[in-house]
Amino acid sequence: MSTVLEARALKKAFAGIQAVDGVSFSLEEGRCFGLLGPNGAGKTTTIEMLEGITRPDAGEIVFRGRPADAAFREQAGIMFQSTALQDYLTVREALAMFASFYPQSASIERLVEDCALGEFLDRDSGKLSGGQRQRLLLAIALVNDPQVVFLDEPTTGLDPQARRNLWSLVKSIREQGKSILLTTHYMEEAYALCDAIAIMDHGRIIARGSPRELLAEHFDEAVLQLPAGDIPGDPLALPMPLDIHDGVVEILSRDVNTTLGQLLAAGVSLAALQIRPRTLEELFLALTGEGLRG
């Protein structure tokens, strides 16, 4: 597998604050790489340096073995976290305008179909719902048929249905062989979309790998959840460490069989028992010692 884009020891400071502090990673051909982290971790600054929007203070960006230059811009598709389009342009006109900026462009009909823009093609782009707007911005990012697609928090602010909708679009882009660099602070989004992730905090990468690898590496227990009411007597009297919040008891277990035996012995009803694996959310908490800020 070949490396498409590589960040080498990128650094950037704003007004004395080191936003990005020596970040390196590589994006493989046809893969989706996720930068994860809370707000303020330095994800957007990192992705914008790769996009060529922000100049790094130090470090190198390499596209197919060469320093990324102006020609790279024509091979990159960018979806920013928050951008507006010119007022009073219809979806069709906005697409046509962006298409005409590039020497080569994807077929507009194909983009309309892929990103499901057909229903609102002649609507003012300023009057779209959140999900429709993100789909248009994604189509614009793809208008030059790019080799590398940058998606900066593409689903922030979307409702769950619109989010899943966009996920399936991102998956289909990857299936077309495009390489994707994605930032998000939704751990489940990274889990659903990314082949590899890097977790960032305070401008540094603190862990990297595939989502499954990372979870297996850091956690070897499962989470057992029970309604607190199903436990006779004081739950804290059970012979295992546990957490209680909102009337739900959570038990971490390395050996589920043993734990279940202990619960049955204590007369606990297992009728409402749920067992789930650890999440990236919990991984982040374990790695940084704090919750997701914001």
Place this chain on the structure above:
Amino acid sequence: MSWRRFRAVLAARNREFLRDRAALSWNILFPVLIVAGFAFAFSGKPSLQFKVGVYAAAPQQALAAQRAQHPFFRTENLQFIPVAKLAPAVTKVERHQLDMLLDLDHPRYWINSDSPRGYLLERVLYGSEAQARGGPAAGFLRETVSGREIRYVDWLIPGVLAMNMMFSALFGVGYVLVRYRKNGVLKRLRATPLTAFEFLAAQVISRLWLILAITVVVYFGADLFIDFSMFGSYALLLLVFALGAFSLISLGLLVASRIASEELAGGLLNLISWPMMFLSGVWFSLEGTQPLVQKLALIFPLTHIINAARAVMIDGAGLLQIAPQLAALALSSVLFLGLGAALFRWK
């Protein structure tokens, strides 16, 4: 420079302006309303009437009889007012409410020695008496010309057109750029191969033709019901307005080259446009003002636009007479545009 990219941004900007109905109608209505307001306020005959009170026992009949006999009573622009009582009429002369009072029963007249109008009426009375006796009016040969007066409205039109142009150029370009920068439109465009030059050129050209089109519409629209004077060449006037609009648009670009706050941009644009509006002679002539103020006014492009447009419209000036103003506008355009492009930031 890619024409394809330039045309795409130009078309987008034109659409944005033409589809924003509220802004478009305001751009057309505002100058028409101002011109219409002034045309209405200054309509009607100018009040150059002199008031002469006429006292007699039966003033109406006496006045009718005098009209037939005495040329003074046939003088134009004099308004003869029959007066029944002498004393209150004399008081009116004292207070300049009557310019002259004639007593037909005991031939005599009153004027106010402090009133220049009274003095003039007295000379008219003497002159018409001499004429009635068949004497020569004066030793001069009489020649006449006729022509329409230059009304305030005729003088105002070039100023209002140029002022409208200024607001449209400064706010229409400056404010929009700042908004684009703030809401991320510029950032999105920057991430494409579009160059700053292509983008800025499209903004300038789009606004330029829109301003000229609106100015033409307002000009002929206002002319329909005001019928103002135009003694010069339409082509030359268009050149003045085109160069003027270009200079003002460039000034708008310069102001907006770096600012990302709409409040700051609004304040700055007001700071520029208001002094420019008052000192460039839109509303009143600067002829009688301090020489320093007149010199200061020359730094504003608007002053040169208005001076050149008035020279063309009212004095029928040719290219040579307005060359200094055109040169000033060209120079300021180059200066503003060069600085604005050099300072421009997408972020």
